[in-house]
Amino acid sequence: MLVKIDQLSAGGAPSRIRQIQSHGKWALDLANFNCTVHANGGLDSDSVVVLAVERACASTICRIPLEDGMVVTIPAGTMIAATIQPGLSYAASVIPTALWAEIQALAVGMFAEQVADHPKAVRLSINQARILRYQVEATANNLVAATGDSIQLEQPPDAFLEYLGALGGAWAIADGRALTIDHSPRRYLRQAWAAEDFIRVHIREDLPIVRLCREVGVSRRQLEYAFRATFAASPLEFIRTLRLNEARRQLTTARANGLNVTKVAMDVGITHLGRFATSYRQLFGESPKETFLRAGISWPRQRPTDATDCRPAPIE
Numbered sequence: 001m002l003v004k005i006d007q008l009s010a011g012g013a014p015s016r017i018r019q020i021q022s023h024g025k026w027a028l029d030l031a032n033f034n035c036t037v038h039a040n041g042g043l044d045s046d047s048v049v050v051l052a053v054e055r056a057c058a059s060t061i062c063r064i065p066l067e068d069g070m071v072v073t074i075p076a077g078t079m080i081a082a083t084i085q086p087g088l089s090y091a092a093s094v095i096p097t098a099l100w101a102e103i104q105a106l107a108v109g110m111f112a113e114q115v116a117d118h119p120k121a122v123r124l125s126i127n128q129a130r131i132l133r134y135q136v137e138a139t140a141n142n143l144v145a146a147t148g149d150s151i152q153l154e155q156p157p158d159a160f161l162e163y164l165g166a167l168g169g170a171w172a173i174a175d176g177r178a179l180t181i182d183h184s185p186r187r188y189l190r191q192a193w194a195a196e197d198f199i200r201v202h203i204r205e206d207l208p209i210v211r212l213c214r215e216v217g218v219s220r221r222q223l224e225y226a227f228r229a230t231f232a233a234s235p236l237e238f239i240r241t242l243r244l245n246e247a248r249r250q251l252t253t254a255r256a257n258g259l260n261v262t263k264v265a266m267d268v269g270i271t272h273l274g275r276f277a278t279s280y281r282q283l284f285g286e287s288p289k290e291t292f293l294r295a296g297i298s299w300p301r302q303r304p305t306d307a308t309d310c311r312p313a314p315i316e
Helices: 097-108 126-147 158-174 185-201 209-216 220-231 235-251 261-267 273-284 288-295
Strands: 002-007 016-021 027-032 037-042 047-055 070-074 079-084 089-096 120-123
Touching: 016 126, 027 126, 047 097, 047 126, 047 158, 070 158, 089 097, 089 126, 089 158, 097 158, 097 209, 097 220, 120 158, 126 158, 158 209, 158 220, 185 209, 185 220, 185 235, 209 220, 209 235, 220 235, 235 261, 235 273, 235 288, 261 273, 261 288, 273 288
Parallel strands: none
Antiparallel strands: 002 037, 016 027, 027 089, 037 079, 047 070, 047 089, 070 120
16 A cells, blocks of 8 residues: 655644554554644555544545544555544554455355445444454554564464454444344354364464354354353453463473473463463462462471481390
């Protein structure tokens, strides 16, 4: 995407654009503008932009007046014209068109979904917009922490896919295209158990919800409902809890197997050790290190009560 930007006013404070990208494969831009800007450019022929607006401040893009909490999709090949006013804040995801089509299909049901050939906007609820705003900030932080400022991954990381899946689900609801949830106990139990089986086999891997939906063959909302009805937890909460339990099992034999707490955590797919320790203590009432040390203690040998007990008996 090549965009020409003209600054039309002096800003009272510097504008901030935080860009995380992978050499034209995908990108995530978090922007806050403090001046008036006019932008013109063309979008690549195989990429779509999904723009989640936090504060609109009377800005426009592709002749669409922006609103707070709005999501705008701009299809491949679109000529973009935008007027940006001071205060505009957004998160822009630039991803392959095929990926966005798959995410939309998983949001509304397992069928082929055509991406619109013109810019389109929907307005999210206040709660949806707030959740996505927190999620995209956390996603950006995780991406930078995991890979540094230079990201060279061909495919979007799982943390980014998880955000995109949530964004696609919110889009489907706001657009009135999300499928009605199937409340049949037989079906939602089967869906939850199938997902559980897959999770247990792949517990050491990254497991974004998009991947689970694809494996089970249900929409994101349906999977969420199936898990809450079956396990009283969201899919992500369930995955985290299974990992903690698997870590606890391994910690009980870790010292005998020459492992340490960090190695055990990594082996079950846990990468953030600080959160791991906190969550572990909340669930089990002790730290991972305490489990590790307690499991490694052997029964002490019976010791003599005084020094004379050690001497051989006299020969009579």
